[in-house]
Amino acid sequence: MQRLIIAIAAAVTSAFSLATAVKAETLDVSTVTCQQLVDSMSTGSKNDRYGMGGILYWIAGYETSDDQGSIVDFDGLGKDFDKILADCKEKPNVGVLSVASGYLGEHRTEPGSGAVDIATLTCQAALENNKSDDDGLGLILMWITGYMASDDENKVFDSEAFVADMQKVGESCGADPNVGLLTTAEKVMGGDSE
Numbered sequence: 001m002q003r004l005i006i007a008i009a010a011a012v013t014s015a016f017s018l019a020t021a022v023k024a025e026t027l028d029v030s031t032v033t034c035q036q037l038v039d040s041m042s043t044g045s046k047n048d049r050y051g052m053g054g055i056l057y058w059i060a061g062y063e064t065s066d067d068q069g070s071i072v073d074f075d076g077l078g079k080d081f082d083k084i085l086a087d088c089k090e091k092p093n094v095g096v097l098s099v100a101s102g103y104l105g106e107h108r109t110e111p112g113s114g115a116v117d118i119a120t121l122t123c124q125a126a127l128e129n130n131k132s133d134d135d136g137l138g139l140i141l142m143w144i145t146g147y148m149a150s151d152d153e154n155k156v157f158d159s160e161a162f163v164a165d166m167q168k169v170g171e172s173c174g175a176d177p178n179v180g181l182l183t184t185a186e187k188v189m190g191g192d193s194e
Contacts, residue, residue, distance in 0.1 A: 025160050030155045033096065036096070038089055041085060057143045057146065058142045059100045059104065060104050060108075061143040062155070068108070070119040071111055071118075072111075073111035076115070079109050118147075119183075122181065123173030124177035126173075
């Protein structure tokens with residue numbers, strides 16, 4: 001249980017990197033340009049690259065269709081992100097969200113054998129994901145945040161609210177590592193926290 005709490009704390013700390021990278025407490029994701037993506041990924045600091053990667057994961061969650069549900073293939077997403085970056089290099093003045101819609105959602109790479117249904121992922125299993133570091137959990141949490149934002153068609157990412165919510169998720173997960181990560185996030189972010 002202690003490892004779980006530490007990993008959630010690391011994910012929350014990574015959110016601070018994201019907030020620093022986007023240089024805002026709140027970010028209307030629809031205003032992020034391809035030029036910003038390209039610049040962050042090619043010449044930005046490690047925080048800039050991680051922050052923009054977090055935004056891509058948020059967009060991937062946001063763009064998920066009802067038919068796809070909560071099934072995510074993180075390897076496939078990496079391929080889709082590479083396509084988005086390549087397309088953005090050709091269209092620097094276009095919004096990343098606009099470009100991403102052509103590669104995510106119903107246009108995403110078909111999930112492979114490594115796909116995971118986030119709805120069945122427990123807090124403990126999230127720690128044991130195939131990513132070798134705690135950043136993996138932070139990116140999963142970014143995906144969940146985007147996924148949940150799509151219900152309200154809310155394109156604003158609030159880093160302060162994200163950090164507060166993820167601290168609550170961490171507390172819930174620490175109390176019961178066998179609880180579902182998505183269920184816990186929905187409870188916390190939906191305002192149903194204990």
